[in-house]
Amino acid sequence: MNAALDKHPEIANLPLEKLLLDLENIPADIQTAVKNNGGGHWNHAFFWSLLRINRGRQPEGALKAAIDETFGSYDAFKDAFATAAKTRFGSGWAWLLVDEKKRLKIVSTPNQDPVFALGAPIVGLDVWEHAYYLKYQNRRPEYVNAFFSVIDWTVVERLYAEAVR
Numbered sequence: 001m002n003a004a005l006d007k008h009p010e011i012a013n014l015p016l017e018k019l020l021l022d023l024e025n026i027p028a029d030i031q032t033a034v035k036n037n038g039g040g041h042w043n044h045a046f047f048w049s050l051l052r053i054n055r056g057r058q059p060e061g062a063l064k065a066a067i068d069e070t071f072g073s074y075d076a077f078k079d080a081f082a083t084a085a086k087t088r089f090g091s092g093w094a095w096l097l098v099d100e101k102k103r104l105k106i107v108s109t110p111n112q113d114p115v116f117a118l119g120a121p122i123v124g125l126d127v128w129e130h131a132y133y134l135k136y137q138n139r140r141p142e143y144v145n146a147f148f149s150v151i152d153w154t155v156v157e158r159l160y161a162e163a164v165r
């Protein structure tokens with residue numbers, strides 16, 4: 001990412017989110033490097049900011065209401081999110097996001113592709129094999145299920161409030 005931006009100092013100071021959202025408008029010779037390395041940085045930084053042992057805490061307030069309205073229940077949300085995470089073929093990410101109509105939506109993306117074009121992410125899970133093979137080997141479903149015990153819902157509730165504002 002840094003090497004790519006060294007070639008185009010005129011865009012080197014733009015926010016990463018702007019570069020990723022505007023990928024087709026940045027110089028063609030660095031689009032792939034920005035997508036893969038910049039996207040990878042953003043995705044991981046976001047993912048890690050959500051991780052905290054939650055001792056069974058579930059979403060509350062406006063986020064809980066939106067999850068219940070969209071998916072039927074927290075358990076139904078978990079099932080839908082886990083399905084997206086488990087069925088992403090190869091490497092990628094599963095997301096809970098707020099779309100342009102301010103509705104919750106579960107999507108998955110390949111590789112390190114940025115998710116912003118689909119909406120504002122509020123939960124993201126790395127399902128690259130590198131994220132789980134040391135502990136879970138090839139058992140992605142166990143890794144995905146364990147994720148629900150380390151989602152910091154306080155952070156997600158704040159992201160949701162910002163996304164629907």
Ligand SMILES: [Fe+2]
Nearest residue numbers: 126128130131
């Ligand atoms: Fe990763």
